[in-house]
Amino acid sequence: MSLYDKVFSHNKEWVQKQLDIDPTYFSEMAKNQAPDFLYIGCSDSRVSPDAFMGIKPGDVFIHRxxxxxxxNNDISSLAVLQYAVESLRVKHVIVCGHYGCGGVKASVSHDDYGYMNTWLRNIQDVYRIHRDELDAIEDSEERHRRLVELNVREQCLNVMKLSFVQKRLFESQDIKVHGWVYDLSNGQLTDTKVSLADLEPNLNIYRFNDAALTSL
Ligand SMILES: [Zn+2]
Structure with missing residues (x-):
């Protein structure tokens, strides 16, 4: 049986197994979602948040x-963020990078990746911002790992730049932004401890209440 066909036989077995455990599993799941987490990660097939976070359906809103x-101009990720932050009211936004990321590696090569060149220019900007630190690292693997970490940090900053995220960060103070790195070679997950205080000087913080607006 091909892997493709196995998907459908697995699905039949999985549905039956879930119903045997709980006959209301799907009918309850269909009613609502209230995830605590928004996870923004790489599309890499080897990086599976379901596996390394131990999550089940309904726990995490996912964008990859x-x-x-x-x-700043990517409608897809921004729409996901706004929906998760304003409507689902997630408590944690996670940006998760991974060592060994092909996209990060491609961004510093001189190869032509066609349409992807434009997308990867976002990482070239991260490199430019941190050029002094990165160029000082002689070992290419270490330099790659540091770029992965700095890319996560910069994407956390991009999340915090959004007015609807700032509203939750500074007004209701009921959301946190986290930068994680997953290591493909050993399965370990690290929280890079992105700090709001650290990143705040780089943010344009919006004013939300009417009194503040009329004083502009
Ligand atoms: Zn990747």
Missing amino acids: NIANLVP
Whole structure:
């Protein structure tokens, strides 16, 4: 049986197994979603948040793209963010990069990746911002790992730049932004401890109440 066909036989077995455990599993699941987490990660097939986070359906709202980017003009990731933050009221936004990321590696090569060149320019900007630190690292693997970490940090900053995220960060103070790195070679997940205080000087913080607006 091909892997393709196995998907459908697995699905039949999985549905039956879930119903045997709980006959209301799907009918309850269909009613609502109230995830605590928004996870923004890389599309890499080896990076599976379901597996390494131990999550089940309904726990995490997920957005994935090449190299876990949140560009300022990317309607797809911004729409996901706004819906998760304003409507689902997630408590944690996670940007998760991974060592060994092909997108991050491609961004610093001189190869032509066609349409992807434009997307990867976002990481080239991260490199430019941190050029002094990165160029000082002689070992290419270490330099790659540091770029992965800095890319996560910059994407967290892009998340925090959004007015609807700032509203939750500074007004209701009921949301946190986290930068994680997953290591493909050993399965370990690290919280890089992105700090709001650290990033705040780089943010244009919006004013939300009417009194503040009329004083502009
Ligand atoms: Zn990747």
